[in-house]
Amino acid sequence: MDLQSNCEECFGLCCAALPFAVSTDFAINKNAGQPCPNLRDDFRCGIHTGLRAKGFKGCTVYECFGAGPKVSHHTFAGRDWRAAPESAALMFEVFPVVRHLHELMYYLTQALELPAAEPIHSQLHSALEQTTRMTLLPAEKLLEVDVPTHRAEINELLLQTSDLARDAARRQLTNIPKRPKNYGRGADLIGAKLKKSDLRCVSLRGAYLIAADLSGADLRGADLIGVDFRDANLCGADLTNTLFLTQSQLNAAKGDALTKLPDALARPEHWSSL
Template identity: 70%
Template sequence: MSKNQDKSETFPDRSRIHLQADCENCFGLCCAALPFAASSDFAIDKNAGQPCPNLQSDFRCGVHTSLRELGFRGCTVYDCFGAGQKVSQVTFGGQDWRQAPDTAKPMFEVFPIMRQLHELLWYLKEALTLQPAQPIHGELSLALEETERLTYLSPDSLMELDVAEHRAYVNSLLLRTSELVRAEARYQHEASPRRKKNYGRGADLIGAKLGGADLKGANLRGAYLIAADLKGADLRVADLIGADFRDADLSGADLTDSIFLTQAQLNAAKGDADTKLPSSLTRPTHWTSFGA
């Protein structure tokens, strides 16, 4: 997952270590709280609040090492950004839902809310490492502090929280961050200017043939890149927040310095040893077999 990536002396605490999933300190919340439907990602149907049959009494997954082979690819893609251990150990003070059944329903309801807040923390901490966004670092820092504060609310207060409103507020800052970062990238390479297409949120690029494409500094926020051919594409300084990379081929692509990319997006994609990644993310283990 992520590594400590301290880049700013003005805002020295840039560690995202607490935004990594720590299953040892979580009560299997992603395996119990969330629903999934039988599909290419999941072998069975499961309702929200219904523990997965593979969840063991110690809250560990009984088939963790064989999830993809058994049809649970979706489990290998999901990332809670550390929300699981936060809800388990902080919000509910270490009470697990099996020993304290009354906590099950509120815990399961709070978990997806906390996950959204932790995802925003991930993006905000990254934004504060980006020097071109220095003009709005003050606003970003305040948003980070407020988001952190919200993660420590009581279960009842979290369930009453208007997460959509807070996400919209943070997203406006992340969009400004993106514009500042990508504008500087364009300025630095204006000797050979090429206007980057602004695909925009929700662009339909499913199955698109973009092998070797120059997408440096492109806006791919929320783009549907499912099964897209991105082999050898230049995605440096591209805004990839929310882009859907399911089964996209990133073999040989350059994603160094791309912004707002997450481990979950990489886990959903295909790639190889030649795919260049940001230092804060790791190469998915299943890429080895794909690139072989």
């Protein structure tokens, strides 16, 4: 099961199906269904090696979790939208649906790798199998999938996983302080000064940590699902054994050689200059 982007096996779907607007992440406006002007005829990016320098930082932090290849080669059987323009609108509409489902599969797979979640492994397996079956539906049937309801059901399992894993981590770690503040989902921590903070085993689900200073912070055992790390300073931070951290979250942040990462994730190339 491939749950990572593979642009070599995709028909440039994120570059054509999705919209973006002029911002710090994108240099131009683009409507949904309108191919990016940087997309070449072979579905490769014409400025791939210079995306950040040319104002397309947002492209470097996007992750489809393998949905692009799935839609390109399974849902549409390898027939691209340029060769079959009559399929373009449907392909572009299906892609975000499959992307949402693949993201859930990524989190469920991570949850199943956690020994602490063993009490609910059967439910997690069932949810993963159900979600996988959904991604294999024909294009028209995929558009009938109630993604918000399915996501809410999966989220309940992921919340249970988080509680089990963080409780287990608390038992293993020492001197975890009592925290007077509870970071609720979607907490506004934009620009927060959290340098060298002890955030072990904290739930930061969905928190906005844009441009926050987390340099030297200890995040071991923290739940980071959906955290917005854009331009957050993770230099010297300890992110080992965090829960539900993705490569795209790291790509959106700033870090250095002292930032400690989970084994499964790579140090972003742009960190080397910091």
